[in-house]
Amino acid sequence: MEQIPFWASKSFWKKMAIWVTAGSFLLLIILTFDTMSKVTAGTKRVPDYSVINKQIDYRYDESKHHSMPVIGGDAPLFGKILSEQEAEQLVTLGKKTIQAKNCMNCHTLLGNGAYFAPDLTKAWLDPAWGPESVRPMLMKMFLMDPEGNARTYGSGRKMPNLGITEQEAEGIIAFLKWMSSINTNGFPYNFKTAGGQ
Amino acid sequence: MTRPLDSSNLNDGQKLAVKYFVVAVILFFAQLVFGMLAGIQFVHPDFLYGVLDFNVNRMVHINAMIVWMLYGFIGSVYWFLEEESGREIAGLKLGNLGFWVLTAAVTVVVAVYLLVQVGPGNDFTRWFINEGREYIEAPRWADIGIVVVMLIFFYNVAVTFSRGKWSGIAGVLTLDLVALAGLYLAGMFYVTNISIDQYWWWWVIHLWVEATWEVLVGCIMAWTLMHLLGVRRKIVETWLYIEVALMFGSGILGLGHHYFWIGSPEYWLAIGGFFSALEPIPLVAMVVHSIYDSGVHKLRNRNHPALAWVIAHAFGNFLGAGVWGFMHTLPQINLYTHGTQWTASHGHLAFFGAYATINIAFFYLAVQRWRGDVWMGANLVGGWRWKWALGLLSLGVIGMTMALLIAGYEQSFIERAMGGSTWSAYFAGQNHPWFVESMVWRMIFGWVTIAGFGLLVWDLLVIGKHEVRPAETLLEEPALVHG
C-alpha cells in the first residue's frame, strides 16, 4: 500500500478542523463585540427607550433604497413625557409580559416566532389603529379584550384573552412603540404607515 | 419460536440508552399530536379556543421535538460508549439518576405548560412557568436542571473515554458536547432589548442545528458506519474531521442569515448571505462520499431498515437543509420570506430529514441488538412494515412541506411583498384560497405522518421477533480497486 498523501491524512484534517473552527469562532466573537456596541439601546440603529416620548414613522429612504424609521417631535405616550429610566421600566414590563404570555408562539417579532398571527415589528405604526390620537387607547382596549375587539378580517381567527392587566397593556404598547423605532434594514418591506406614504 | 427483547443482550450503557429511546418515542408521539392540534386551529380557529390555544399547542409541539431528539442523541451516545471506549461506563448510577431527574423535570414542565400556560408579566413567570422564547420556553429552573443533567452526561462520556480508549470520535464528541451545552447558556438570561435578545437566541438555535447537532450526528454516524458497513476506523475518523471543517467553516458564520432584519448592522447581509450559500457544500460532499462507499460495500450491510433510514437522512438533510435552506437564505429573497410559512416549510423538512431520520435509524440498531443480534437483512419476516413506515412518514412530511411551501410562496407574495406586512395584509394572505387549501392539505398529510408513526412503533416492537437467523457478520472493508 502506498503512502497516504499529507492532504488526505488524518492528522492534516484534524488540524484543519481545529483551525477552521477556531478561526470562524474568533471572527464571530469579534463581530459579536462590534454588533453589541451597535445594537445597545441608545445607538443609531436601536434608539433609547425614551424614544417612546417621540413621534415615530417608517418611510422610504431614497439613498438606502429601503424604508427607515424616522423619529420626529414630541408625542408622549399616554399623555406624559417619561424620563429615560421610567421609559426603560415601562418597556421592560412590556417585554416581560410578552414573554410571560408567550406571544411569540402566535406572532413574529422582528420576523421571528410563529406564523399564526400578524408580525408585530411595526405594529405600533399599523394603519388599522388609526391616527396617533386614538392609537394607544384602541391598542389598550384590544390587548385587554382581544376577543371583544376582534377584527379577524373574515378569517374567524381571534386572539384569546390572556389576562393582560391595564399596566401590562401599557408596558406592551410602550415596547411595541420602541420596537418600531429599530432600524431593521428595511424589514418589513413596503409597510405603509398611517402617517407616511 | 420467537426471539424476545432480552436485556441480557445489552451492556450497561445500552440498558440506559434504551430508557432514553423509549421516552424519545413517546415524546415524538406528543410532538405529532400537538402539531395536529395546532394545525387544526389554522383550519378551524374555534377548535379548543381558550382551552388549549395555538401558542400552547405549538410550544409543546416544538419543545417535544427538541427534547425527543436530544433524548435520542444522548441514548445513542450511551449506546456506543462502552464499546467505543472499551471500558465500563464511569458513573452508571449517576447516569440513571440523571435520566429520571430529566424525565421528571420534562413531565413537570409540560404539565405546567398545559395547565398553567401563562402568567403575569414578572420574573416569577419566567422562572417557574414559561420563558416565552421559541424552542427554549422551558422556565429557568428547568434550564438549570437541564444543564446539571447535561453535566452528568458529559462527565460520563469524558471520564469513560479517558479511562479507556480515547479515540478520534471520542475527541470530537467530547468537544462538541461542551459546545452544545455552552451554547445553551447563551439562551439563559433576560434582556429587554429585543435586538440583543434575538441575537443570542439565534446562537442557541442556529449554532445547535446547523453546527453542533450536525457534528454530533457526524459522530453517531461515524460509529454507525463502522458497525453497519464495517468501514475502517482510520477512514471514518479522517472523514469526521473533514466534516467538522466543512460544517463549522460554513455554519458558524452562516449564523449571519438570521441577522439581516433584527437591528444588527448591514455587514451581516453579506456575511450571512455568503457563508450560508456555502452551507450545502458539506451535504454535497456527503453524497459523493456515500457513492464511493456504496461502490466499496455494494450496500451489503447487516441492518436493512437502519441503512434505509441512514439513506433517508442523507437525502433529507440535503433537501431540507441544503435545497430548502438555500432557496430562502439570500437577503434579496429573505426580505419577503422571513417569518412566513416558507420558514415553516424549511423547518419541517430540515428537522425531519436531518434529525428524525438518524434517530430512527439508531432505534433500529438498538432493537436488533436487544433481540440478540437478530437477522435484519433481506427477506426479513414482516419486512413490509418498516418499508411502509418509512414510506408513509416520508410521504407525510414531504406532503406537509409542499403544502407549506405553496402557502409560504403565496404569503410572501401577497402579505410581505405586495401588502407590506400590515395587519390587514396578513389576513389578505391568510384568506387567499391557495393558503386556505394548503392548510387543509397539511392536515391530510399530517394524518399520513401519524399513520407512518403508528407503523413505526408497531415495527420497533415486533421486528425480528419471528426471525431465527442471526445477523450477518461483516468483513473488513476492501479498498476500492482503482485505476
Add this chain to the structure above:
Amino acid sequence: MVEPVALEHFFLFFFAAALVIFAALGYALTYSFARLYQKRSLLYWAGLAYGVLTVSVFWLAYLANLHGFWSILVGMLLVGYGLAPVLIWHLCVATHD
C-alpha cells in the same frame, strides 16, 4: 447594499435557486459515478450538469440582482460547487488506500 428580488421574478427565483442546488447534486452524482465505474461518457454528463449549474447561477444572479460586490458570490458558487465533488472524490480515493 441589497437590491431585493423584483415581484415579477419571485417564482423564477425559487426555481433558479432550487435548480442551482439540484444541478450541483446532479453534477456531483454524475461525476462520482463516472469515477466509480470509470466511464468517460458519464463525465460528459457531468460536464453538462455543470453547464446547467453555471447557467442557473447566472440566472439566479440576474433575478436576485447579484451585481457589484455580490458578484463575488457568483464566483464562489461556481468555484465552490464545481470543485467540491472533484476534491472530495480525490480525498475518498486517497483516504481509503
